[in-house]
Amino acid sequence: MYLGQRVAAIVLTLGLSAGLVGCGFHLKGTNPSSVPVAYSKMNIVLPANTDTLEEKLSLYLTSAGVKLSNESDAYTLHVLDYSPRKLELSGKLRENIIRLNITFRIDDAQGNPLTEPRTITATRSYQYNEETVNTEDQxxxxxxxxLVDDVAQQIVRQISSNRLKPLTPAQ
Incomplete structure (x- = not known):
């Protein structure tokens, strides 16, 4: 009977362990989305009228382990271009295509570029019938x-995975 209890305890332990692994549980410090140590302190510089992007970037960067700081030793996430576009196609059904292009790079504490500028594009489309209730603005x-949320997540993922191409020196 003693052997049966030991086997039951082992099976229960293995079952609970497999359940934790299956649900994505990770011990602290092994977060696959944590940023490289070099970018642990960062400042965000954005063009005018990009409050939503700033909010989303702040949220996702801090959740990835970046301390947002204006100190002199902080790296800078510099958004060089923020270009939202809307294309309207008319017909019986009206189709709108929304596109957002964002170009960014990372600068060191002295303001020198560390990475090549990188452009991220996100696109969504929707249709509506003009004869029905107009919900186009909503x-x-x-x-x-x-789109802004999607682009902010892509930027943070690229920083976290350290996939940004370093700046090649001029020859």
Whole structure:
């Protein structure tokens, strides 16, 4: 009977361990989305009228382990270009295509570029019938926020995975 209890305890322990691994549990310090140590302190520089992007970048960078700081030794995430565009195609059904292009790079504490400029593009489209209730503005505002959120996540993922191409020195 004693052997049966030991086997049951081992099976229960293995089952609980497999359940934790299966649900994505990781011990602290092994977060696969944590940023490289070099970028642990960062400042964000954005063009005008990009409050939503600043909010999203701040949220995702801090959750990835970056301390947002204006100190002199902090790296700078510099957004060089923020270009939202809307294309309207008319017909019986009206189709709108929304595109957001963002170009960014990382600068060192002295303001010298460390990485090549990188452009991220996100696109969404939606259709509506002009003869029915007009919800175009609501849908446009919602999808614009979705695009900003998507681009902010892509930027943070690229910083976290250290996939940004370093600046090649001029020869």
């Amino acid at each position: 849908e446009f505002n919602y999808l614009s926020e979705v």
